[in-house]
């Protein structure tokens with residue numbers, strides 16, 4: 001496609017495009033934006049991992065994902081809530097770096113609502129007795145009992161997983177946009193904290 005998209009030289013349209021891409025990532029499991037890389041870290045090290053995008057709110061400038069309260073990322077976020085997301089869509093030729101402040105939600109109204117919407121199969125992730133990342137003394141393991149591995153548990157039994165479930169809400173501080181085009185890349189920064197948007201040299 002040689003035609004330039006309407007957002008090519010337009011900051012406002014670029015910002016709208018960002019939230020359209022996030023919405024598509026939320027709704028479409030096959031979209032590259034469905035599974036961003038989430039990065040957080042302590043002072044001397046940072047750690048990336050893929051998460052599933054579970055919610056977006058353009059009005060409140062926040063995006064969220066689900067995780068296990070016992071996971072490493074939660075320990076890290078408790079010491080340093082400054083984190084970021086990396087998204088890349090090859091077809092759209094768009095990379096997004098989103099800087100955020102993360103908030104851990106545990107056993108509150110938001111986690112309750114999200115847990116109710118979490119399907120039987122997805123609840124499996126929260127039904128392991130041991131914490132994710134713990135050393136397995138018994139060799140290779142899924143961390144789950146055989147019946148849970150085989151999805152042989154009732155929806156009532158899956159309620160046990162709620163104690164390990166949390167929702168990480170991420171309040172957007174800034175977004176960096178990179179659009180790749182043969183006839184000139186475009187890069188922009190949206191500083192939501194200071195309400196300052198600007199083009200950058202790619």
Ligand SMILES: Cc1cc2nc3c(=O)[nH]c(=O)nc-3n(C[C@H](O)[C@H](O)[C@H](O)COP(=O)(O)O)c2cc1C
Nearest residue numbers: 035049050051052065066067068071072073132133
């Ligand atoms: C396609 C894909 C989707 C994933 N989705 C999630 C997710 O939504 N939440 C999550 O906690 N981990 C998810 N993971 C696993 C994480 O990448 C990571 O391995 C795990 O959360 C442990 O990370 P931590 O030890 O840094 O906390 C996903 C992995 C893949 C490959």
